[in-house]
Amino acid sequence: MTDRMARTGTRMVALLALLLVGGCEAVAPRSCTAQFVYGIVVTVDDRDSGEPVEEGLSGVTVKGGVSSEMEAFGNVLQGAGEDAGTHDVLVTAPGYESWSMDRIQVEDGECHVSSVRLTASLVPTTDM
Helix, strand or coil: CHHHHHHHHHHHHHHHHHHHHHCHHHHCCCCCCCCCCEEEEEEEEECCCCCECCCCCEEEEEECCEEEECEEECCEEEEEECCCEEEEEEEECCCECCEEEEEEEEEECCCCEECEEEEEEECECCCC
8 A cells, every 4th residue: 555655646746747847838738820910909980970980091000119000901900910019009091180099018928919909089180
């Protein structure tokens, strides 16, 4: 009985050591995808009507003084692709005041960045 208990104890210690040294990957390896994830996703609408703003829509992200164009898909702008860190965002469209938000924190995830989702409600310009 003592020999059997010793072997069981040894197995338990070995398993515990494996978990501590190898972490979760020793039990279940991480499986990341090849998907490209945007760090910032902005849905753009008209503040007064709530309608989507698509025509002439553009946006940029700025990180560390470097600006990058955002991709437009209908009334959705996407930027900061797989780029963790602090970003500023500027959104423009003809007939609207520009919209901006500073210091948006994009977190680095286990495999990809964690997307920050924003809504930009643009204010129509008044013609005088």
